[in-house]
Amino acid sequence: MTFTAESKADNRTDLWTQVSVAGVKYLRLPLHTPWLDPADDLVLALKESLKVAQPGDTVGLSEKVVILLTGRTVDISTMQPGRFAQLLAARVRPRTDSKGLAVPEKMEYVVRTVGLRRIIPAVIGSAVTRPFGMHGTFYRVAGSVARDVDGGRPPYEHVLFPPLAAKVAQKICADLERALDIGVSIVDLNDYGGSIRAVSPRSLSEETLAAVLSDNPMGQRLTSTPFVLVRPA
Secondary structure, eight states, rough: OOEEEESSTOSSSOOOEEETTTTTEEEEEEEEOOOOOSSOOOHHHHHHHHHHHHOOOOEEEEEHHHHTTTOOEGGGGGOOOOOOHHHHHHOOOOTTTTOOOGGGGHHHHHHHHHOOHHHHHHHHHHHHHGGOOOOOHHHHHHHHHHHHHHEESTTTEEEHHHHHHHHHHHHHHHHHHHHHHSEEEEOOOOOOOEEEEOOOOOOOHHHHHHHHTTTTTOOOGGOOOOOEEEOOO
């Protein structure tokens, strides 16, 4: 996989970058936006950002922004952590500054959502495998809610971002494709990897997008680039 800088797009300060995947070249352009909040309209924000889009393009949307702008966040004050959640959160060792489930309110959300029938085996499995150097057992057993729930830290310390269910994400992509007239995908990316949550019918495939976006060209939350345009070269 190779990356090269391309010329500026339509007098924007952003640069296209090029990536080669399985012998095919793709261009990527992270799209800057004003700071978005729940009062913003997702379709309008996209249309404003996609003035350089062409037929055949696919736009990738940060899952967090989709959750925020479609009213699917959870008020963290409704997740007062119980003793069990506090106990579990105190034993989480996050590998980044995100804190992850070390935030007791996030752990409480996971406990309530996943249920003890799944959480307790996840805890036991983690305790058994960790001495052998195996990490991540808790998240594998507890599932995507435990792995992907976000929020609870600045600038979103007051809300949680539950991951979108697959069918919900697919419907959002399909609806946005009709509104925008290009392929749409919802992505959950960070510097340690990520996943493609869903794609619309005219989008590049999940497998292709995962490879094209594997280096996280959208950056992190403070870069104000919640969308990325992908174009076959």
